[in-house]
Amino acid sequence: MYQPVIAASLEDLASKFGLHTDIFIAHSIAFIILVAVVVYFGIKPIMQQLEERRARIQEGEEMHARSQKELQEVKATGEQILADAHAAGKQEIEQARQNAAKLQAELSDKASAEARAIIDNAKQQAEMDTQREKDALKNEFARLVAQATSKVTGKVLSEADHRAINAEAINQL
Secondary structure, eight states, rough: OHHHHHHHHHHHHHHTTTTOOOHEEEHHHHHHHHHHHHIIIIIHHHHHHHHHHHHHHHHHHHHHHHHHHHHHHHHHHHHHHOOOOOHHHHHHHHHHHHHHHHHHHHHHHHHHHHHHHHHHHHHHHHHHHHHHHHHHHHHHHHHHHHHHHHHHHOOOOHHHHHHHHHHHHHHHH
16 A cells, blocks of 8 residues: 555655666665775774784783782782891890890909909008008117117117017017
8 A cells, every 4th residue: 555655756756866776776886895895994904903902902901910919019028028127137136235235244243353353452452561561660660769768878789689679669569
C-alpha cells in the first residue's frame, strides 16, 4: 500500500533534486574506495602509531612505578643503615664513656696513692728534719752551756769536761 507511494515519491524526489542513479552509484563507489584508501593508508598507520605510543607510555608508567618502588626500597635500606650506624655510634660512645670513667677512676686512685706517698714522704722528711734540728739545737745548747760554764768557772775545760757537761745538759732536756 505505501510502497508505490514511496517509490513514486522517491522518483519525484530524485527528479526534483537532479539525482541520477548511475552517477550516484559511481560517486558512491568512488566514495567507498576513497574511504577505504584513507582508512587503509591514513587511519590505520595513525592508529598503529597511537597504539605504539600508548604501549610506550604504559611501559614508561610501569618503569616509573618500578623505579618509585626501588627508590622507596633504597630509601628504606638507607634509613635502616643510618639507624644501625646511629645505634652502633651510640653504643661506641657509651663504651668510650665507660672506658673514660674507668680510666679516670684508675688515674684518680693512682694520683691519690701518689699524693699519699708524697705526703707520707714529706712527713717523714719533716720528722727527720725536725730530729736533725733538735739534735743540732741540743749540740748548740750543750756548746753554749759548756762555754758559759767555762766563763763562769774561769777554767779551760778539757774535751772530757765538754763531753760530760754536754751529756748532762742533753739528759736534762
